[in-house]
Amino acid sequence: MNAIWLVVLPLLGAFLLPLVYRENIKLRIGIGPFVLGLNLIIAVMIWFDVAANGAHTIVMGGFPAPLGIIFYVDQLALLFVIMVILGTLILWLGKEKDYIGYIQEETLLLLIVGGSCGLVLSGDLFNIYVFYEIVAVSSYGLAASRGSYAASVRFLILGAFGSSLLLLGIALIYAVTGTLNLAHLAVLAPQSLQGIVGVTAFVFIIIGLGVKAELFPVNTWVPEVYTTAPARISALLGGIVSKLALLVILRLLITLYESSAAHLLLLTLGVLGVITGELAAMRATHLRQMLAYSSIGQLGLVAIAFSIPGPAGIIAGTALALHHAIVKPALFMLTKAWGKQLSDLAGASKVSLLSSLLFLVFALSLIGIPPLPGFWAKFLLLKGALETNIAAYQMAIAVVLIATVIETTYFMRIVRLMFQEELKKTSTLKAPALQELMPACVFLAILLISVFAIKPMGTHLNTLAISAADKSVYIDQTFDKTLFP
Amino acid sequence: MTETIGIQLVSYSGAMGLILLGIFALVNYEHLIRVIFGLILLEAGVNLFLITLAYRADAVAPIMIEGQTAAMVDPIPHALVLTAIVIGVAVQALALALVIKTYQKYGTLNTRILAQRIAEESGTRMIEGIPTEVKKV
Numbered sequence: 059m060n061a062i063w064l065v066v067l068p069l070l071g072a073f074l075l076p077l078v079y080r081e082n083i084k085l086r087i088g089i090g091p092f093v094l095g096l097n098l099i100i101a102v103m104i105w106f107d108v109a110a111n112g113a114h115t116i117v118m119g120g121f122p123a124p125l126g127i128i129f130y131v132d133q134l135a136l137l138f139v140i141m142v143i144l145g146t147l148i149l150w151l152g153k154e155k156d157y158i159g160y161i162q163e164e165t166l167l168l169l170i171v172g173g174s175c176g177l178v179l180s181g182d183l184f185n186i187y188v189f190y191e192i193v194a195v196s197s198y199g200l201a202a203s204r205g206s207y208a209a210s211v212r213f214l215i216l217g218a219f220g221s222s223l224l225l226l227g228i229a230l231i232y233a234v235t236g237t238l239n240l241a242h243l244a245v246l247a248p249q250s251l252q253g254i255v256g257v258t259a260f261v262f263i264i265i266g267l268g269v270k271a272e273l274f275p276v277n278t279w280v281p282e283v284y285t286t287a288p289a290r291i292s293a294l295l296g297g298i299v300s301k302l303a304l305l306v307i308l309r310l311l312i313t314l315y316e317s318s319a320a321h322l323l324l325l326t327l328g329v330l331g332v333i334t335g336e337l338a339a340m341r342a343t344h345l346r347q348m349l350a351y352s353s354i355g356q357l358g359l360v361a362i363a364f365s366i367p368g369p370a371g372i373i374a375g376t377a378l379a380l381h382h383a384i385v386k387p388a389l390f391m392l393t394k395a396w397g398k399q400l401s402d403l404a405g406a407s408k409v410s411l412l413s414s415l416l417f418l419v420f421a422l423s424l425i426g427i428p429p430l431p432g433f434w435a436k437f438l439l440l441k442g443a444l445e446t447n448i449a450a451y452q453m454a455i456a457v458v459l460i461a462t463v464i465e466t467t468y469f470m471r472i473v474r475l476m477f478q479e480e481l482k483k484t485s486t487l488k489a490p491a492l493q494e495l496m497p498a499c500v501f502l503a504i505l506l507i508s509v510f511a512i513k514p515m516g517t518h519l520n521t522l523a524i525s526a527a528d529k530s531v532y533i534d535q536t537f538d539k540t541l542f543p
Numbered sequence: 544m545t546e547t548i549g550i551q552l553v554s555y556s557g558a559m560g561l562i563l564l565g566i567f568a569l570v571n572y573e574h575l576i577r578v579i580f581g582l583i584l585l586e587a588g589v590n591l592f593l594i595t596l597a598y599r600a601d602a603v604a605p606i607m608i609e610g611q612t613a614a615m616v617d618p619i620p621h622a623l624v625l626t627a628i629v630i631g632v633a634v635q636a637l638a639l640a641l642v643i644k645t646y647q648k649y650g651t652l653n654t655r656i657l658a659q660r661i662a663e664e665s666g667t668r669m670i671e672g673i674p675t676e677v678k679k680v
Contacts, residue, residue, distance in 0.1 A: 184623055191630050195637065202641060208649060208657040211641040215578055215654075218634050219569055222585045225627055226562070229593045232620065282658070285665040344666055399666060 061104050061116055061131045061179060064139055067097050068172035072165045079161050090164045094147045094171065101143055105136045113525065115181065115536050123181075123536045124242035130181035130536065134526040137376065138305050141383050142174045145298040152290050152391050152497040163203050163291075170196040170299060177302050181536065183228045183238040186306055191221055193302070194270065197295055206286035213279040217269050220276060224266025230259035231314075241536035244313040244529050251314055260320050264307060264327070271303035272296075272357045274330040281338075284350035289394035289494075292346070293387035296353040301360065301379040308364045308375065313529050316367075322450055324365035329457050331358025336464040346397045348468060349389055355461060356382045356424070362454050363439045370442035372523035377435040384508075385420045385432065388501035392417055395490035400472060405481030410489035414476045416498050421469040423505060426462060431508045434516075436462070554595040561588030575645070575652040579638050586631040593620040593627070 071093035079086050108114070113132035117123065146167060153163075173192030180186050194217045202210035232238060234255050235246045243251070250256065269276045284292040311320060335355030342348035360382070363375035392413055396403060407414035423430035426437075439458065443451040481487070508515060525531055561584050568581025597620035603611070605618040646652055649660055 184626070188626065188630070191634070195634060198637060198641075202644075205648070206661070207641050207644040209661050211575065211638060211645055212654060212657065212661075214634070214638050214641060215569070215575075215582060218582050218638070219566075219585065221630075221634075222565075222582070222589050226589045226592065229589065229596060229620075229623075232593075232623075233596050238619070282661050286661060346665070 061129055062118075063100050064097060064104075064175040064179065065172050067093055067100070068168045068175070072168035072172065075165050075168065076161060086161075090168060091147060091150050093168060094143055094150070097171070097175075098140070098143045098147060101136060101140050104131065105133065105140065108133055108136060113531060113535050124237050124239040127185055128181040128239065128241075128536060129179045130240070130532065131179060132526060132531075133522040134305070134372070134376070135178045137380070137522065138178045138302060139175050141380060142171055142298055142302070145383055145387060146171050146294060148497050148500045149290050149293055149387060149391070151500070152293075152394075152494055163200065166196045166199045166203070167294070170200065170294070174299060174302050178305055181240045183231065183240065183243070187221070187225055187228055190224065190267070190270070190303070190306075193299060194218075194221060197270075197299065200291045200295065201283045201287045203291065204286075204288050206283075209279075209282040209286045213283050216276060216279050220266040220269030222266075223262045227259040227262030227266060230255055230262065234259075239536070240309065240313050241533045244533050247314045247316075252317055256315075257317075257319055260310070260315055261323065263310065264323060267303040267307055268327065269303075270300055271307065271361070272300050272331070272354050273361060274327045274334060274358070277331070277335075277354050280354055281342075281347050281350040284353070284390075285344065285346045285397075289390050289397065290497075292350070292393075293390035293497075296350065296390060297385075297387035298383050300353070300357055301383060304357065304360055304364060304375075304379070307361075308372065311364065312527060313532055316529075318367075318448075321365045321367055324361055325450055325454060328358045328361030328365060329454050331355065331361060332457055332461045333358075336461045340464055340468045342468075343400055344398070345400060345403065345472070346390075346393050348400070348472075349386065349393065352424070352465065352468075353382070353386055355465070356386065359436075359439065359458065359461075362458065363442065366442045366446055366451065369520070369523040369527040370438075370445060372527055373519050374435070374438035374442045376519060376523065377431075377438050381423070381431050381435045384501050384505050385424050388498040389417065389420050389424075391494060391497045391501075392490065394494045395488055398487075400475065402485065402487065403472060404475050404479035405485065406476040406487055408481045409485075409487045413490050413495060413498075416495070416502060417476065418473055419502060419505070420498075421473060425466050425469060429509055431505060431512065434512055551595060551598060554591065554598065558588050558592035558595060561585070561591060564588075573653050573655050575642050575654060575657075578654065579635065579642070582638070583631075583635060586627070590624045590627055590631075593624045596620045 071089065075089060078089055108131060113130065116129040116131065118127045170193055173189050173196060176189035177186060177193060180189055198210050198214045198217065201213055231243065231251065235243055235250050237243060237246065264273070265276060272280050284296055307324065311324065332355050335351050335358055339348050339351035339355060342351055360375050360378045363371055363378050365371065366374065396406065396413070423432035426433040440455055443455050565581045565585025565588055568584060569578055572578055572581065597617040599614050599616050602614040602616045605615040642652065645657065649657060651657065
């Protein structure tokens with residue numbers, strides 16, 4: 059199976075969807091999930107193929123690299139592809155029954171999945187920019203899908219600013235190297251990208267990609283969009299799509315920037331993100347706003363993990379990203395009925411015990427309580443950071459531990475409200491509908507299965523990270539050995 | 544030779560000037576239309592920068608003709624700029640469409656006021672700066 063289908067199918071589905079809607083009203087329920095399901099099957103088939111035979115590249119239009127555009131298919135990229143498709147599919151369960159704007163939202167959802175797959179698979183800098191724009195534009199549309207135009211336009215301005223900086227960074231890299239192919243750049247980087255121009259380009263790229271990755275200085279859109287967009291969209295953007303930009307940054311760190319300056323820059327932004335995100339989450343008075351700030355903090359953790367050089371960082375970062383991609387969407391789905399002021403949640407366990415228990419389990423996993431996967435993800439991060447023996451990473455450990463304490467404070471405050479307070483007489487709290495709880499239950503099932511599958515998952519992550527951290531594999535897979543001996 | 548260096552210098556400083564102007568407008572203004580003009584300037588600056596990268600002195604258009612010996616300009620940045628312009632126009636159109644919708648709904652285009660209105664509507668309070676007092680929840 060060719061990995062190009064992963065991008066083509068959702069895009070094709072997105073543009074055919076309006077036509078199908080016009081012709082056949084009955085097909086409209088199934089077509090989105092059908093396309094995504096097909097895509098998921100293809101992704102899993104490619105996963106097994108890659109697991110058996112190793113990473114490979116796909117050449118577009120018959121022009122070999124470095125002239126042509128390539129897709130680089132390895133397990134790391136496929137893992138994130140599967141995460142996006144599966145996450146979107148599960149969140150599809152949580153749509154409202156009587157919503158009329160299906161067609162716009164579903165088209166954009168398919169578009170964002172296609173763009174995301176292209177973003178993680180692409181092995182060409184300019185292609186990364188184009189797919190990043192596809193993802194960005196569809197997320198502006200999704201953010202505005204229920205009439206929250208003001209939040210969306212503020213998001214768009216920041217996003218377009220980021221995209222321009224990303225393009226500027228790519229132009230600078232092209233100016234000093236004369237190529238856009240990642241593998242070719244990996245060959246040239248040790249000579250040409252270590253200077254001031256190369257590092258400047260990285261600063262522009264990291265700020266540009268940082269808008270979607272919710273990195274420290276450019277994440278002001280996060281609380282606004284996540285509190286005004288529908289729960290399903292906040293879950294998708296905050297829990298799943300935001301990690302892909304971080305994965306691209308990781309790829310650039312592995313192939314282009316092995317210097318410590320670039321790693322330390324990402325570490326600094328990650329640490330600042332963790333501090334600001336968690337402190338703001340503690341002061342938030344609204345459940346959704348709290349979750350939005352907490353997702354800034356969690357993505358800061360992933361950034362810290364990815365900034366650790368070598369396979370240890372990739373293992374920790376991937377584990378943290380996958381864990382967050384299970385937990386945060388589930389928490390956001392609960393806010394559809396309960397997205398209120400925190401004080402309104404008093405006595406919520408009397409209204410719906412199931413939802414309160416779901417909240418408790420996910421909150422515990424996010425904090426990192428031992429049997430749950432969140433603990434192992436944070437443990438891997440601390441272990442990886444300790445083993446570097448660099449002072450900056452030891453400081454980051456302190457920040458991560460303090461952030462965990464803050465996280466515990468604000469999550470347990472809500473759990474106490476839910477379980478120990480009496481229900482107010484004036485309370486308007488309703489039990490969430492089963493439809494809304496379904497995605498959360500599926501995510502809970504995945505979480506509990508992974509509790510028992512920690513060990514095989516660890517070994518898989520290990521082999522995946524070792525092959526992903528080696529840039530010579532990337533170069534060998536892309537070029538004939540004769541070209542760059 | 545000095546003439547071509549002059550052309551490149553003017554082009555580079557033009558690109559840098561546009562980028563800086565764009566960022567200045569983005570940071571400085573609160574009116575959405577002005578901010579979007581800032582974005583347009585920023586994008587134009589980046590595109591001009593890419594075009595300048597492709598420039599070669601006394602070069603011809605990159606089209607293969609038999610017996611041609613003159614140097615060619617670099618075609619790749621041209622292709623990139625073409626794509627970037629199309630993307631830029633689409634994003635600007637979307638931005639203006641959203642601006643119209645925003646104005647119809649809120650009657651203002653001041654970003655600061657809009658941020659407050661968003662916070663009021665969703666029932667959140669804006670969190671900025673150092674807390675002056677700790678409120679009990």
